[in-house]
Amino acid sequence: MGTKLTEFENLWVPKINQVLENEIAPDTDQKTLTNAMSYSVNAGGKRLRPLLTLAVLTSLGDNIDHTILKTSCALELMHSYSLIHDDLPAMDNDNLRRGKPTNHVKFGAGMATLAGDGLQPLSFQWLVDNDLDSETQAELVLALAKAAGPHGMVSGQADDIEFEGTRLPLEGLQKLDQNKTGALIRYAVEASLIMGRVIPEKRQAMLTFAEKFGEAYQIYDDILDIVGTEAQIGKPVHQDAGKNTYPNLLGLDKSYEMLHKTVKAAQDALSQAGRDLSIDTSLLNDFTSYFKNKDEK
Template sequence: MQKYQNFYQEYVPKIEQVMDKTLLTLDGPASLIEAMRYSVNAGGKRLRPIMTLAIFQAFGGVITDSIIRVACAVELIHTYSLIHDDLPAMDNDDYRRGKPTSHKQFGEAQAILAGDGLLTLAFSWIAESDIDATSKVALMASLAHNAGPVGMVGGQVADMLGNDLTYTHTELVGVHNLKTGALLSYAALAGGILAHVTLPVQTELKAFGLKYGLAFQIEDDILDANDSVDLVKNTYPHLLGLAGAQDELALVLADTRATLATIAAMQPFDHELVAGLLSYFERKND
């Protein structure tokens, strides 16, 4: 996994530099730009753009600042979703990553507008890039689909409705495939689109990202349970028990690895680099 760790350490700073530098070039209200930068620069694992870039490079792509900016479009979408998730009408959170949430720092109206700004800016970063027109259209269409009502936003609605419901295992998987998996599925697909892989490989990349997202959510639920966080009923440990959730995670990860093997049989790529994304799940669930 050392190849991936080196890649991650090299490109996370570049991702953050490109995002902030580009935001600083915006000719918009200073208060709005400040609020947008505040949330974008609040930290995070940057898994979505890293996934896009790792897959792009694994298929022979050469990473430039323009490619990084395109890869970061999904991070803008992710950040806007966190701003809106934290709002009083949603999760009503005061802190994120140890800092006041956007609406606590700038007020509710400014936070909503900062989220709106990031959402729309994401598509500008793709449209104004120097990649070919066919790839631009494919990326924008896929991002809109996966971030919208049949993707992430639909998952957020289902998650909210779940406050008053007890989901079955199938329903819970469906919620998280939308809320968490949809953007990760796009992130994997985006790397393939940028690298001009075949449509069958793109399909498998979408599946890889979706399965990765499900594993990510199960892992998150397990970590919350281990940290004695009060768990609402629609979590994997609540539904399956802690041991059952850990077994589920192992099954999903095995399926995710199998998808990478399927891709490798279809088209050569740097399997070691992409498989390194799974190192996220190697921590002990103590």
Template structure:
């Protein structure tokens, strides 16, 4: 039976390591995004809308995961690595802009500020998201990494975000509203909608570091367990937090009859599922460490996100 012990141990051992890593890299990620979106379009309104959502804040979890993989395997982060790693944040922001639209979740607040369509209008918000998606691939393609790495990373991102990844999860979420999904269907939905881009973020680091396939496999299992934990945790926060704490509306999922882990399993059941996902991620890291003889403490530190 999974207990809280592993989560408590994670907090004591790894929280400071994660804070140090974020303190080093998050400002660099934010600065890179700011500087390289100044002239991303010759249309001032489009530029402003793109910058508004990208620079609105956020954990920068996905690029941080990519950079953490490079750190674990001793890869010095060059400007090319940084560009190709930060690009995922553009794709993530595109997904948030479109997810917030009236035709989707119709959210009014994101990261404590009005959502893009509230600020700029629905038409401009759609176009801002449309522009960020291909810009993601542009940053990878012109990063300066080798042609093989660029091709592999581009393919991985296309698969993660397309009709068998993030978009598939989004349509399952839209069509599933008001219906009762069984647990396997709910897990599949979130593997695609939320987990696919987290899977990609880890995979991008593995591609850039040219990690052997036998080491990649457990680390991708870690990514998948992390993505599941991330969604369960987000669902829990939706029912236990205030809008001021989250920077967005809460209790919307229940009000709109969407499928969530607390809704399906109850709050206690969702918390148990979270602990199980964290344990699965830890086991995968142990397997990756045994296969690679590398220290995985930094990646374990990312699991302390779920102890806050």
């Protein structure tokens, strides 16, 4: 991991965690629901998505005040909602997440469902319950709604359920993962471009970086299910038999090859973004080290 990213994480992860630990309860009025929502949000995690937002804003030279920080953290609420629902008995029926019992194991399926139901609208509330201008607020809400909704993450989840046990072609798998995993990662970068007031004509290369980063993230996650350990990734491994994953479709060697090509494409897009926006992208390039030195066969 690059020095810049390590320093950036050391600076911002505690601040992200502080927002997530302190600012959910004031917006709720049912104790068990509050506990269930906070349980999953604060169970750990890399905070990758808000870090990406903050890293792009930093690279653009923007100041990050509390409003920008909390607005960036809204995505972590949406991400946590998706994990709670994904783990439910009616979905993947997982019992472990981030090394801890999943929400429905801790609170029951009904309360876990409601915890997700609470986190999803709260993420939108955090995008508008602030002093950002109304145009920025509206653009953020529209972008997150598209990323998380039936043309984004929920569509990917639906494909995941519908086609389990059916071997998708590569194009179908890529569409599934682009929606299920990639859409929120793309939004993390898009949110920073919106808050940073980057004109639409200058956004595309940075968004391509986000899309390729999200694709690499899912390929790597699929690989870890085979080569990783439960302690390493915080959830049971070898759970993807019968599912549409890159190793199941291509084999492990070809999956590594696709990972390397996808990371290279992300780096190339980032270089173009640096030229388009006249910014230093070395901090963002460090994010691609997430996939390095961990993929030895």
